[in-house]
Amino acid sequence: MSPSGATTPGHLDLAAEFEPGTRADWQRLVAGVLRKSGALPENFAGAPEHLLAGRTYDGIDLQPLYTAEDQAPPPGFPGVPPFVRGGRPEGSVRAGWDLRTLHADPDPAVTNRAALADLSNGATSLWLRIPAAHYAAALDGVHLDLAPVVLEPGEDYENAAKNLLELFAGVPDSEVSGGIGADPVGLRARTGDRHDLAPAAELAARLAKRYPKLRTIVVDGLPFHEAGGSDAQELGASVATGVAYLRALTAAGLNVDEAAAQLEFRLAATADQFLTIAKLRAARRVWSRITEVSGGTAHGMRQHAVTSPAMLTQRDPWVNMVRATVACFAAGVGGADAVTVLPFDAAIGLPDSFSRRIARNTQSILLEESRLAGVIDPAGGSWYVENLTDALANAAWREFVEIERQGGVVAALDSGFLADRLAATWAARSARLATRQDPITGVSEFPNLAEEPVERPPAPSVVDGGLPRVRYAQSYERLRDRSDAHLAEHGERPKIFLATLGPLAAHTARATFASNLFQAGGIEPVNPGAVDDVVTAFRASGARIACLCGSDRSYAEHAEQVAAGLREAGAAEVLLAGKPGEYPGINGFVHAGCDALVVLRGLLETLGVK
Template sequence: MRRGVTDAAHAYSEWQQAVAGVLAKSRRVDASELGPEPQKLLETTTYDGVTISPLYTGRDERPEPPLPGVFPFVRGADANRDVNSGWLVNAQFGQGAVDASAVNRTILDSLENGVSALQLSVGGENLPTASLAVALEGVLLDLAPLTLDAGADAETASEQILALLDTRAAAGDGVADRAQVRVGLGVAPLTSAFSGAADVELAQAVALAETAAGREESIRAITVDGTAFHNAGASDAEELGAAVAAGVEYLRALTNAGLSISVALGQLEFRLAATDDQFQTIAKFRAGRQVWARVAQVCGASEFGGAVQHAVTSAAMMAQRDPWVNMLRTTLAAFGAGVGGADSVTVLPFDVALPAGAAGVSKSFSARIARNTQLLLLEESHLGRVLDPGAGSWYVEDLTEEIAAKAWEFFQQIEAVGGYSAALGSGVIGDRIAATKAARDSDIAHRRTTVTGVNEFPNLAEAPLPTEAIESGATVARYAAAFEALRDRSDAFLAANGARPQVFLAPLGPVAEHNGRSTFAANLLASGGIEALNPGPLDAGNGSIAAAVKESGARIAVLCGTDKRYAEQGAAAVAALREAGIEQVLLAGPEKIFAGVEGAERPDGFLTARIDAVAALTALLDAIDGDNE
């Protein structure tokens, strides 16, 4: 045994030496300068302050959590979930609809093609509440659970659905065990108070829960909507911590109304966001169950602490530009939620951030792709066949514990100021989430965080969006918004001038030399909707710069080349660009290359991978707009 431990320690030491060698070479330093644990240079930190290691080994092993269905329910709340069907494939219906018969046909068609749970939007601008019975004609609610999304009309919609259940029972609908009929009334007054969405008052929610608790069917009145926090910019632990705090306030209200803690726990379900960071999503859903189980334990009802979780793919991560990439994002999100143990999953349509038809496809096509994303995971990849397949992974288990700890810490901070509503009023929740949003926005603006098709690998040839392009909702802080605002400016410029904003590239030396930086510059400019005009290799001393600038008609230029080429020709090239009529000269590279150079031979700015790209591109568009006034 001792020999095995010694061998493992020796192997680990050798691995550290190998890491040091590679890092030393890439950083151009001696390996001895990297310290005794060089692998720590590869660590990353999440917005929750959780450190992610580059490699997890037996050194990171944590105690194995109990089996699914056993407190603290990390591995799942239901030990008997049908592994043949996996999680429930949820889909949304009724949004903006007025024809209940058409909604009914869509629902039945979807059920025949793989949907196994329904979310029905009623009231307001959606399906009229009086049309619920028509929309649900032929829908077997003991086989396909239903959740209402009725906002301020939730009380009326709930009365309608309960009356429908009574009518069906009286008519003999063939359901022997009424508990198999599963309905969520979907009221969410506390989280709606954060997001600004219309909803019923807390007292009405409590009254509905009392009614639901007395029914033979399995009816949950309240949805703790964590997506309200996520869509505002919250991190994973912040979403969980705020949602748990809201859940505890619901428990207090329900028990004060006379419900037992076990019944009160049964009246709540959680709706959480799933993102394209698959491991974060897996760990978040596992951690969410663990934290809520701790609440139930403190309340003296451990066995009732298995949180019911409904995952919705993140609306914040969806992009308007190159929206086809959203299919990849939602696939990863659905994967993470399913593997993380969500009871039901909703995949948002890939064009959800766009006006209807803006992506050039029908609504039915978008819905089919969203549905089939889950069906491919379930029926072809068989992801539902194993409960909690991430269990035992050193990384997943460690990340789960870390997120749970951070979520519990935030929950305690909320409780310390008087609970959820008090924290909401004092700004404790909003300020914390706003700080996280600002940090994420900065990372995206500096392109430390990649949004494919937006701040990296943009498609400048993409057709302009309709002028009525809208975001997915006023309460959704989409990650791509700042760059897409720049692209909107480019579209407006194109419409007014017949061409996109343009910047001249001045590549020095042969293609092999300048290609790296000219490609970088073109990609950066395109992310702001600016077209890069590349005339090919230029020479500072043969007059080619002047001729190329004259042909382009541009007033802004980016010099591209190697450090060595800059040292030889950079100053002369800058001077030649100015003499040719260029008003602003930028350099693709660090400022240190022009240390000591002053006057007309010094660039006006420097484009590097670390700049605030949104600020730099905004300034360029301002300058180009100014030239065209």
């Protein structure tokens, strides 16, 4: 401001009329809100925001507010070690990531049509999960000098490399690009069978001399993610796998830098956008340090992010489009080199042309319309993201060190050490899923019993025998399957009667909560609304179980009497929507934080639903 109080030309004093806020001011306001809501105990001595903090499965505390006081190590600059801010140094604008689409249809003609459609509409590379004998037919008409192909050949990588490279006739060796996808460690994790690393390393050493742009080995983190593991566990196991390949590749004659150039890392991107952003940034930092201490030049990690198969649902699969959009956004912001968005129906079977188009266009919108790749590391400088990146990098390093102490990733798989650690995290995650602390929209929250099922041809069976493959929604979906079978056999779903007490305003909140919970298990709620005679309405409903829904006051005054009347009317069980208390005649309670799966399984058993 000038001495006269006039604003200096060209200068805008934003919020100049307000006093600057402090952390103490914010804490005081937070305490007031928490106290008013009853969430702040009278004798609570700590900082009030601690009541709002969360914690990841890696034990990282997530604070509700981060400021400049929260320090993290300098992230460096894009394209130089430690590569936190990205593996590429291109000025101020990135060209964008590689839009990679997955193809797994066993019919090569179908795969060919889908691949050509993808490449004609925005895709820049292909990921093939088909037999090597189908490559020629599946890639007919594909300009391989323009569209890199990445394979997932299983144990047949030698033959896959031969079949793919035969298709590059006429393309200079120096321009052959893509990936062979050899991954003996990933096969061990998936199948439980031991596969020697030496043949894959020897193949890589041979091909590296002739095809400098071709990567032979993939480090697949998805087996660890799909076993229910945490972000740090996925990263720790992945970089331990990368180290195992560095050892095998250098033993085959490559130096550390040449060996590192043969690797591409495949990591899961989830709907937790900030953890995904931090995971990709942390992974580059950890791998940079590993290649540096291995005696080579610090290397950026070549990253292929795939939207999480574990987060996909079979029920209300349309919501998967939203999950995939958030995950893709996070992968782009996190600096992934290639991104694959799995179609929304991937958990059901083989995708159709519509779902493939939506998956492809999700990336195109973020790249072309939202200009997401127009800035390098757009999350950089965020106090939250920088601190989360640092915490996750340290957690991943600890996981890596623990695996190395077991003798490396192969030994950790053979002994069951890694499986046990992943299983412990899956048990913790399962507990939060069961209590709906980790909600799944369309499945455990806001389910739709009237939804039309999405039908798809079955996908080829996947190899198993090693680490389990889980989906977060699977326990709830099994209950819905039981309900569907009951509907098909009896012409109606299992029912529960909502015995609403008092006027609409008094029971709506708890009736809505209970209805939502019961539908998550495929149990149809019968809600008569405000009625004068609840017992008569129960008799007319045809239900065998009832749940009281009302206010604490109405429970104190009427719960015992109404429960007794419902029992006389034939109710096998009477539940109450609310915190447990002393209510004679009540068999159980449904409330926020209860184990929904235990409640729902018990109700289906009582109702005779197989």
